[in-house]
Each structure stands twice: as C-alpha cells, then as structure tokens.
Amino acid sequence: MTARIGVVTFPGTLDDRDTQRAVRVAGAEAVPLWHRDKDLKQVDAVVLPGGFSYGDYLRAGAISRFSPVMGSIIEQARAGMPVLGICNGFQVLTEAHLLPGAMLRNTDLHFVCRDQKLRVETSGTAWTADYAAGQEISIPLKNIDGRYTADEHVLDELEAEGRVVFRYAVEGEAADGYGNPNGSLRDIAGITNAAGNVVGLMPHPEHAVESLIGTGRTDGLGFFTSVLKKLVDA
Amino acid sequence: MTLDTVGHAEQTPDVELPWKALGLKEDEYQRVREILGRRPTGAELAMYSVMWSEHCSYKSSKVHLKQFGAKAPQTDALLVGIGENAGVVDVGEGYAVTFKVESHNHPSYVEPYQGAATGVGGIVRDIIAMGARPVAVVDPLRMGAADHPDTKRVLPGVVAGIGGYGNCLGLPNIGGELVFDACYQGNPLVNAGAIGVMRHEDIHLAKASGAGNKVILYGARTGGDGIGGASILASETFDATKPSKRPAVQVGDPFQEKLLIECTLEAFAEKLVVGIQDLGAAGLSCATSELASNGSGGMRVELDDVPLRDSTLSPEEILMSESQERMCAVVEPAKVERFLAICEKWDVIATVVGEVTDGNRLEIFWHGEKIVDVDPRTVAHEGPTYDRPYARPSWQDALQADDANRLPRPDTGDELRAQALRVLSSPNVASKAWVTDQYDRFVQGNTVLAQPEDAGMIRVNEETGLGVAIATDGNGRYTKLDPYTGAQLALAEAYRNVAATGAKPLAISDCLNFGSPEDPDVMWQFVEAVRGLADGCLQLGTPVTGGNVSLYNQTGEAAIHPTPVVAVLGVIDDVARRTPMAFGDEGHLLYLLGETREEFGGSVWSQVVHDHLGGLPPAVDLERERLLGEILISASRDGMVDAAHDLSDGGLLAAVTESCLRGGHGARLVVPDGLSAFTFLLSESAGRALVAVPRSEELRFTDMCGARGLPAVRVGVVDGDALEVQGEFSIPLTELGEAHESAIPGLLA
Numbered sequence: 001m002t003a004r005i006g007v008v009t010f011p012g013t014l015d016d017r018d019t020q021r022a023v024r025v026a027g028a029e030a031v032p033l034w035h036r037d038k039d040l041k042q043v044d045a046v047v048l049p050g051g052f053s054y055g056d057y058l059r060a061g062a063i064s065r066f067s068p069v070m071g072s073i074i075e076q077a078r079a080g081m082p083v084l085g086i087c088n089g090f091q092v093l094t095e096a097h098l099l100p101g102a103m104l105r106n107t108d109l110h111f112v113c114r115d116q117k118l119r120v121e122t123s124g125t126a127w128t129a130d131y132a133a134g135q136e137i138s139i140p141l142k143n144i145d146g147r148y149t150a151d152e153h154v155l156d157e158l159e160a161e162g163r164v165v166f167r168y169a170v171e172g173e174a175a176d177g178y179g180n181p182n183g184s185l186r187d188i189a190g191i192t193n194a195a196g197n198v199v200g201l202m203p204h205p206e207h208a209v210e211s212l213i214g215t216g217r218t219d220g221l222g223f224f225t226s227v228l229k230k231l232v233d234a
Numbered sequence: 235m236t237l238d239t240v241g242h243a244e245q246t247p248d249v250e251l252p253w254k255a256l257g258l259k260e261d262e263y264q265r266v267r268e269i270l271g272r273r274p275t276g277a278e279l280a281m282y283s284v285m286w287s288e289h290c291s292y293k294s295s296k297v298h299l300k301q302f303g304a305k306a307p308q309t310d311a312l313l314v315g316i317g318e319n320a321g322v323v324d325v326g327e328g329y330a331v332t333f334k335v336e337s338h339n340h341p342s343y344v345e346p347y348q349g350a351a352t353g354v355g356g357i358v359r360d361i362i363a364m365g366a367r368p369v370a371v372v373d374p375l376r377m378g379a380a381d382h383p384d385t386k387r388v389l390p391g392v393v394a395g396i397g398g399y400g401n402c403l404g405l406p407n408i409g410g411e412l413v414f415d416a417c418y419q420g421n422p423l424v425n426a427g428a429i430g431v432m433r434h435e436d437i438h439l440a441k442a443s444g445a446g447n448k449v450i451l452y453g454a455r456t457g458g459d460g461i462g463g464a465s466i467l468a469s470e471t472f473d474a475t476k477p478s479k480r481p482a483v484q485v486g487d488p489f490q491e492k493l494l495i496e497c498t499l500e501a502f503a504e505k506l507v508v509g510i511q512d513l514g515a516a517g518l519s520c521a522t523s524e525l526a527s528n529g530s531g532g533m534r535v536e537l538d539d540v541p542l543r544d545s546t547l548s549p550e551e552i553l554m555s556e557s558q559e560r561m562c563a564v565v566e567p568a569k570v571e572r573f574l575a576i577c578e579k580w581d582v583i584a585t586v587v588g589e590v591t592d593g594n595r596l597e598i599f600w601h602g603e604k605i606v607d608v609d610p611r612t613v614a615h616e617g618p619t620y621d622r623p624y625a626r627p628s629w630q631d632a633l634q635a636d637d638a639n640r641l642p643r644p645d646t647g648d649e650l651r652a653q654a655l656r657v658l659s660s661p662n663v664a665s666k667a668w669v670t671d672q673y674d675r676f677v678q679g680n681t682v683l684a685q686p687e688d689a690g691m692i693r694v695n696e697e698t699g700l701g702v703a704i705a706t707d708g709n710g711r712y713t714k715l716d717p718y719t720g721a722q723l724a725l726a727e728a729y730r731n732v733a734a735t736g737a738k739p740l741a742i743s744d745c746l747n748f749g750s751p752e753d754p755d756v757m758w759q760f761v762e763a764v765r766g767l768a769d770g771c772l773q774l775g776t777p778v779t780g781g782n783v784s785l786y787n788q789t790g791e792a793a794i795h796p797t798p799v800v801a802v803l804g805v806i807d808d809v810a811r812r813t814p815m816a817f818g819d820e821g822h823l824l825y826l827l828g829e830t831r832e833e834f835g836g837s838v839w840s841q842v843v844h845d846h847l848g849g850l851p852p853a854v855d856l857e858r859e860r861l862l863g864e865i866l867i868s869a870s871r872d873g874m875v876d877a878a879h880d881l882s883d884g885g886l887l888a889a890v891t892e893s894c895l896r897g898g899h900g901a902r903l904v905v906p907d908g909l910s911a912f913t914f915l916l917s918e919s920a921g922r923a924l925v926a927v928p929r930s931e932e933l934r935f936t937d938m939c940g941a942r943g944l945p946a947v948r949v950g951v952v953d954g955d956a957l958e959v960q961g962e963f964s965i966p967l968t969e970l971g972e973a974h975e976s977a978i979p980g981l982l983a
Contacts, residue, residue, distance in 0.1 A: 052401075111397045215676075
C-alpha cells in the first residue's frame with residue numbers, strides 16, 4: 001500500500017501537473033484537489049504547488065488562502081498532516097499563518113529563473129528526512145516575489161528552534177547557482193512549523209525528479225520519498 | 235444621435251463616412267459600396283476597414299505568399315496547412331503538434347511591456363483555438379543598437395512583458411533570439427512563437443456550422459482598448475461630445491488567459507465545441523466574419539449581449555475592440571448548458587451572443603435594430619489584393635561589390651586573440667542569460683533542452699520519450715545583402731539547429747518582418763525572400779504551415795533590414811537520445827563538419843571589428859544542409875556524439891566558446907591544413923557543425939561521414955581550462971566567461 005498525496009489546484013496554479021508527476025515518480029498516488037472543494041478525499045499529505053494563483057494580483061497567495069480547500073487543509077495541518085508549500089504554495093502558507101513571515105519582491109525587481117544551490121539545514125521534518133543536515137542540493141528557482149522576510153525576533157526564534165529548513169548556499173560562483181538570488185533575510189529559502197509537518201520553500205523540488213528533464217538533476221525527489229516513507233511506516 | 239442601421243444607410247446614400255481616416259483607399263471604399271449595393275453603415279465600415287487592413291488581409295503579400303502552397307513539398311506530416319489559426323503537424327504515436335510565430339512589433343515599441351505581453355497572449359490563443367494544450371513559447375527579438383539609450387527602455391520592458399505574461403501562464407520559454415542592430419532603433423521586432431500538443435482527433439477548426447448552434451463569447455469583458463480607428467468613427471461621425479482617446483495598445487491579463495486555456499481544453503475534452511476562434515486583431519469583427527465565412531451557414535449576433543467593461547462603448551467600438559483574453563465558440567444547443575458550467579467552474583464569463591443561421595449573411599443587431607448585414611466572405615476573405623511594383627534597388631550592386639573579404643585582417647596571434655574577445659563580448663554573440671533567466675524554462679516538467687541550446691526540446695509522451703524540438707533563426711544582415719539567399723540561410727540555420735539536437739525537421743512557420751511595401755526596393759526584398767523561402771522549403775521537404783507578415787517596419791525612408799524569421803519544428807523518437815551543446819567530458823575529440831570558406835560578408839566580425847556591411851552572404855547549399863542534418867540525427871540516435879553545436883554567427887569561435895562554457899571544460903584546437911587561423915575561427919560558412927566524439931566512437935563516426943560524403947575534419951580535443959588555438963593564442967575559461975557573460979548586463983546597467 002502506498003500513500004495518497006493531494007495536490008491542490010487554485011485558479012492560476014501552474015505546477016500542479018508537475019507536482020502530481022513528482023509524487024508518482026516517488027511511488028505515491030497523486031490525488032488532484034480542487035480549490036472550491038472542502039473535501040480532501042482522505043489524502044495522507046498535501047502539496048500546494050507553485051504558480052500565480054489569482055494572478056498574484058492582490059498579493060501572492062492572499063486570495064487562495066481563503067478558498068474552501070484551505071479551510072480543511074489548515075485544520076488538518078494543525079492536526080499533524082504533512083503539508084508542503086512550494087513557491088506560490090509557500091506564499092499561501094504564510095498568508096494562512098501556518099508559517100511565519102512573508103515574501104516581498106526580489107531585490108533586483110526581476111523574475112529570476114535558475115538552477116539554485118541550497119543547503120539543507122535540518123532533516124527533522126516530514127519532507128526532508130531523506131536528506132542529511134548540511135547537505136547541498138541543486139533545484140530550480142523561479143519567482144519574482146521570493147524575498148523572505150520576517151521580524152527579527154521571529155527569525156531568531158526560527159533559528160533557535162531549528163526551523164530554518166533550507167538556506168541559499170552563498171559560498172560559490174553565481175554562475176554555478178550559488179548566492180542569495182532575491183535578498184531573503186538570513187539567506188532563508190524554506191522554513192517549517194514547530195511540529196515539523198508543514199514546510200514551505202521558494203525553490204521547486206518537483207522540477208528536479210527526473211535525470212533527463214529540466215536541470216538534469218534529481219535532487220528534489222527526496223522531498224517526496226521522505227514523506228512517503230513517513231506515511232507508509234506510520 | 236441616430237443609430238446608423240442598415241435601413242438608415244439605405245435611405246441616406248449620401249452621408250459621408252470617415253473611410254479615409256479608417257485607412258481605406260477610395261477605390262476600396264467604392265468596392266465596399268459595390269459589394270453592399272448601398273453605402274455601408276458605420277458598423278459595417280468599421281468591420282471592412284479593419285478586416286481589409288494590411289495586418290488582417292495580407293493585401294500586399296498575398297500574391298507572393300501563394301508560393302508557399304504552390305511549391306509545398308509532398309509530405310504526410312501536414313495535417314492542417316496555411317489559413318487556419320495555426321498549422322498542425324503529425325509527430326507520430328497519434329500526437330499532433332501545432333505551432334506558429336507572429337509579430338507584435340509596433341505595439342512593443344509604443345509600450346514595451348504590454349506590447350510584448352499581449353504578443354505572447356495572442357499567439358497562445360491561436361494555439362488553443364486549434365484544440366491543443368500550449369506546451370512552450372519562444373521569442374525572437376530584434377532591438378536597436380545595444381548602446382542606444384532607447385534600447386534600455388525597450389528591451390527591459392519587452393523582456394519583463396514576455397516573462398510577466400508567459401511565466402504567469404505556466405509556459406516554459408525554451409528558445410528565441412536577441413539581435414541588436416541600429417536599423418531596428420525605431421522599429422524593434424518582437425516576434426512570439428508558441429507550440430501546442432494534442433491528439434489527432436482533438437484538432438478543432440475556426441468554422442461555424444449547423445443552423446441553430448449557439449455562438450458563445452467567453453473570457454474577458456470587452457473594453458475600449460486597442461480600438462484605434464473605430465474611435466474616429468464613433469467620435470467624429472456619430473457623437474462628437476464623447477471622449478474617445480483610448481489606449482491603442484491592449485493591456486494583457488495573463489491570469490484570465492490561464493483560465494481560458496484550462497476551460498477551453500476542458501470543453502474540448504468533453505467534445506462540446508463545433509468551431510472556435512480566438513479574438514485577436516480586429517476582435518469580434520474578425521471572429522464573427524471568419525467563423526461565419528468558413529462554415530456552412532450565416533450568423534446572427536446580438537451585440538447588446540456582449541459583456542462590457544465600459545457601458546458607453548458604441549457598437550462600432552465593440553466590433554473593433556481588441557480587448558485581450560477573449561474567445562468565441564460555436565456550440566450545439568444541447569451542449570450550451572454544460573459549456574457554460576465549465577466556464578463557471580473556471581470563473582470565466584461566458585455569454586451566448588448569437589447563433590448560426592440558415593442563410594449566408596452575417597447579421598448584427600444593436601438595440602433590436604440591424605446594423606450589419608453582409609456576406610461574411612467579403613469581409614474575411616475577399617478583401618483587396620495588390621501586386622505592388624517592385625524592383626532590385628539601385629544600391630544593391632554597390633552593396634554587394636563592397637566585399638567584406640577584403641577588409642584588413644589580424645596579422646598576429648595577439649591581434650587575433652584581441653579580436654576574438656571583441657567578437658565574443660559583442661552584444662550579438664554574448665550570452666543572453668540576462669534575458670532568458672527572466673523566463674521560466676522549467677514549468678510543466680517536460681523541458682529537455684532550453685536556450686542557449688541550439689533548439690528547445692519538449693517531451694510529448696512520458697511513456698515513450700517522444701519529443702519535439704523548435705529553433706528560430708533569421709539574419710537581417712545576410713538578407714539585406716541578398717534577400718533570396720538570406721531567407722534560405724535563415725531556413726538552413728533553424729533546420730541545422732533542430733538537427734543538431736538530434737530531432738528530424740518536419741515543417742516551418744515564418745514571421746516576415748519588412749519595411750513599407752509601397753517602396754519598390756522593400757517590395758523586391760520581400761518578393762525575393764518569399765521566393766527563396768518557398769524554394770528552400772520545397773528542397774528540404776519542410777512545408778510552411780502558416781505564419782505572419784509584418785510590413786511598414788520603417789521610420790521615414792529608412793526601412794529595417796529585411797528580416798524573415800524562420801521557425802523549424804522537428805520530432806525526436808526518444809528525448810533520451812538528444813544531443814546537448816555542452817562539452818561533457820575531457821578527451822572527447824572535436825570534429826568540424828562541413829566546408830569552411832572565406833565568407834565574411836554580413837559576418838559578426840565585419841560588424842564588430844569594421845562596422846561594415848557589404849559583399850555577399852555565405853553561400854547556401856541546401857542538399858549539404860540536409861546531409862549534415864541526417865548525419866547529426868544518426869549520430870544522436872546511435873550515440874556517436876556527446877555534444878553538437880551549429881556554426882553560424884561568430885563562426886567556430888562562438889560555437890566552441892559556448893560549448894566550453896556550458897560544459898565547464900576547455901578545448902585545444904589545431905588549425906586544419908589549408909585554412910588560416912582567422913578563417914578557421916571567424917568565417918561564417920553555412921552547412922557546418924562542431925561535434926564532440928568520444929574516442930571509442932571515432933572510427934564509427936568518421937566512417938559514417940566518409941561513406942555519406944560529408945567533410946569531417948578533426949580540429950582538436952576537449953581538454954584543460956582554457957580555449958587554446960595551437961600556435962596562435964590561449965584564453966583561460968574564466969576570461970572567456972567574463973567576456974561572454976558580462977557584456978549584456980553591462981550594457982543595461
């Protein structure tokens with residue numbers, strides 16, 4: 001038996017089909033979830049994929065956060081269900097207050113698309129158990145509103161509790177994907193909640209699961225295998 | 235204000251209409267009167283004037299474009315040809331691919347962001363109107379001089395617009411070009427291409443058939459944007475008190491378009507659609523007249539039912555509005571409810587605005603009165619055509635006599651090294667990462683290759699690995715020197731680029747960007763280029779599936795270089811076999827395929843070092859291109875090469891540099907016998923490629939080239955961390971990278 005992982009589609013979601021594929025590549029069953037539907041179809045975990053839900057017109061993630069499906073997801077997340085927010089999904093999670101902080105426009109004001117080096121800071125979440133703390137991975141980054149920001153005391157708290165999950169790896173050549181691409185505070189690329197079941201990050205692990213496609217690396221597959229193991233073992 | 239109904243027009247034959255201000259010529263206006271047997275109503279005049287414009291009717295180009303059909307090569311691959319929203323090609327396994335390139339040049343100069351954004355929107359709607367899911371976009375761009383202040387306004391705006399729209403639609407941007415030249419200063423070219431994939435049975439066409447079927451307008455509300463001429467009609471003739479200054483450039487809403495894609499594809503999947511047309515240039519005028527004239531019946535439209543963004547719009551303005559993100563579908567009555575439900579699911583406004591009728595008239599009503607009563611064919615397909623005068627320009631001989639091969643060349647290795655670095659850091663050869671890093675190339679998870687690779691490649695079938703590749707090319711400098719050869723060189727380069735990745739070229743689309751057709755010099759360039767392209771396509775067996783003509787790209791007397799941009803689509807059985815351009819491993823042997831001649835006319839070197847344009851462009855040999863293509867495809871399929879890169883602008887020097895930098899490996903080159911180092915590095919002879927061959931495959935590869943008669947010369951090896959040309963110079967990779975990568979960011983800083 002395998003796990004059922006829900007993938008939410010909001011109007012303007014773009015990476016839903018890619019995320020479903022990544023879930024399948026990892027060996028789990030992908031279950032499409034529709035934003036207007038409260039029913040989570042008995043999934044074991046949920047991914048909020050990237051895109052421009054509602055065109056990002058008000059503020060990235062601000063409208064999606066109020067969709068019927070999010071009501072159910074917020075409830076389940078608080079009860080411990082693994083939830084991953086990628087890019088726009090991360091923005092939705094912060095708008096929903098499942099994760100602290102917010103994303104601002106990139107410091108250079110441009111959309112940036114590149115193969116980005118990240119350092120995994122903790123393997124102690126539902127989505128990173130298959131990585132080692134300190135491991136360097138490379139997965140695509142693509143956004144215009146990716147600059148993570150939060151109050152100093154929130155940042156201190158995140159650090160103190162080991163809730164910074166990924167940082168942009170800055171020690172290397174920019175041409176090779178190193179460096180903070182958007183001005184995120186403390187080079188933060190992804191964070192988790194106190195329980196470790198909710199993770200949000202700006203880069204896109206679902207675009208790095210097949211050796212032939214995209215960057216040609218499979219460094220993102222670990223997200224999906226991590227959660228699958230956790231669910232199947234449970 | 236009196237409504238100008240058909241009845242009113244019959245009773246008031248002498249009312250003067252502003253046909254001239256709407257761009258009609260006197261004889262064209264008389265022809266409208268003859269067709270109707272009376273004067274047109276204001277609404278009819280609006281429709282005829284916009285549909286008979288150069289942009290919609292191809293009136294100056296049509297007589298020449300016929301060659302694309304007349305000389306079309308025999309092929310089983312073409313499923314839908316010229317004349318529909320986009321051509322469709324069979325790529326095997328039951329899949330069909332539709333693709334097209336269009337221009338959005340003039341709007342992008344006026345308002346770079348929105349002009350470029352709506353260019354992407356328009357081409358994508360053409361693709362969905364064929365029944366396909368869009369899977370990728372490409373953007374060939376031509377800008378003014380890189381160091382001109384206005385380029386800093388236009389280029390960043392255009393790039394942000396393309397990215398802002400395409401990224402938000404979730405379409406990977408996998409190719410395109412960026413060329414700078416002073417000739418495009420007041421007339422930048424913003425061409426946009428898109429590819430879509432569908433099953434054969436899902437092909438849809440723009441036609442309205444079946445009396446009683448409903449006409450549904452869905453998508454954005456209709457507003458006052460992009461109206462242009464109709465405002466003159468509305469304000470000067472019918473209501474002089476009303477404000478009519480509206481933006482001539484449309485504003486894009488990519489979020490709305492994304493919803494339009496999803497809801498259209500869902501309606502297709504449930505087989506709810508009889509015919510479909512997107513609303514682009516000429517808006518409802520175009521969509522209703524084309525749907526009606528392509529179908530078997532007539533059409534009746536209630537204009538009052540069109541959802542508006544601005545309730546003060548006149549009926550003429552509604553007919554001409556170019557508001558974006560709208561489509562028109564013809565649906566059987568029993569399926570209307572389901573169609574509307576799908577639109578509701580995606581929060582898309584959908585309204586029944588008319589129905590297909592028995593007759594052959596297009597009738598449009600406003601407040602219950604008939605304001606349009608025309609034969610739709612006369613609007614959509616029977617516009618005027620012109621065989622405009624053309625003649626070889628008086629300056630052409632002098633231009634060709636000004637031979638670039640006689641320009642002073644570098645004398646020493648040091649001089650050659652310095653000129654090589656100037657070429658590599660020149661804007662047209664330098665890395666375009668500043669541009670392409672603003673485009674999402676990963677979305678949809680099927681991108682196998684993307685820029686700066688020779689061609690973009692997308693996986694179509696996850697199970698079998700079937701994929702398609704696309705490359706766009708066009709060299710205005712070559713085409714200025716010789717339009718016939720220049721057009722064939724554009725075709726040859728795009729063909730070679732596709733083959734270099736291992737895909738087999740199948741068909742082409744083109745975007746023909748020229749100056750004013752009323753100038754006989756320009757018209758000659760156009761006629762020669764079309765003839766060259768049609769002859770070339772026949773020889774290479776790649777039919778033209780459709781495309782676009784953009785004329786009047788000129789400021790005063792100065793026209794742009796004639797710039798035919800050619801997009802070649804290819805297919806590859808298994809994307810796992812694709813050949814990238816990066817040198818993957820040290821020790822691989824470098825082979826130069828094809829023949830290198832003294833060919834510097836129109837070259838990057840002549841431009842960068844001597845600011846020169848003269849002589850003849852490189853000779854083109856399409857049989858050689860085909861042979862080279864076959865060798866590259868075989869080598870890819872049988873795993874004989876590790877990397878391949880076509881040779882074009884900047885010659886071998888540019889190609890080897892790009893492959894080195896992309897792979898992070900250096901190369902040691904040896905100048906072959908019979909060539910000078912200068913010619914070896916910088917000649918732009920066509921029909922050539924550079925390949926990296928693993929030692930274990932060398933014999934097999936050279937045997938194949940020998941047996942097929944393709945010249946293949948070993949010119950070096952992948953090795954070290956510098957580009958070394960033996961006996962001439964060495965440039966460390968870091969210096970090479972700095973020259974290549976910092977040029978464009980430096981210009982725009």
